[in-house]
Amino acid sequence: MNELNNTNDDFELGSRLRFVRQNAGLSQRELAKRAGVTNAAISLIENNQSSPSVSSLKKILEVIPMSLTDFFALETPEESRVFFKASDLLPLASGPVEFLQVGDMRHHNLQILYERYAPGADTGKAMLQHESEEGGIVIEGAIELTVGDRKQILKAGDAYLFDSRQPHRFRNLGTGECVIVSACTPPYL
Secondary structure, three states: OOOOOOOOOOOOHHHHHHHHHHHOOOOHHHHHHHHOOOHHHHHHHHOOOOOOOHHHHHHHHHHOOOOHHHHHHOOOOHHHOOOOOHHHOEEEEOOOEEEEEOOOHHHOOOEEEEEEEOOOOEOOOOOEOOOOEEEEEEEEOEEEEEEOOEEEEEEOOOEEEEEOOOOEEEEOOOOOOEEEEEEEEOOOO
16 A cells, blocks of 8 residues: 555544444445455554555445545544644643643543643632542642642652542642643543
């Protein structure tokens, strides 16, 4: 298979092919059989490990049936999106405490956040509580985390995991920014 020159890094040919194949009710094996290509070829394309030539893609799409024009113009739903650039992260909070979310939580049961706490930033004197579990890893700086009656200062490389129904609070007592990557299930914000 020849590589397609794709100048748009956001275009995911593999996930798009998987989406149209599944909507057509075909397994990878069945699509490969009908298109006269190997099952491995379909798998490699769908996993973005190989890009088909235009003629190979046309041959595969004829089985669905779908034209190349329709394939490239198709809007795929958010839930099929796999990769996100930094500029794709959705701002949920800004200011001294900044939360950037990966993806659209209407389509997922797991919320992933990139959190930034300016020096002196605090999630508030009122402790947070919500129906979920959360965990995270401090990437840069330090954060004071209070969970119930327990309090700990976590530094870069340290992590946490707790039931979010317990009252909790995050405070940056340091002089530098604190960065955390966290996950929450089900989504909170």
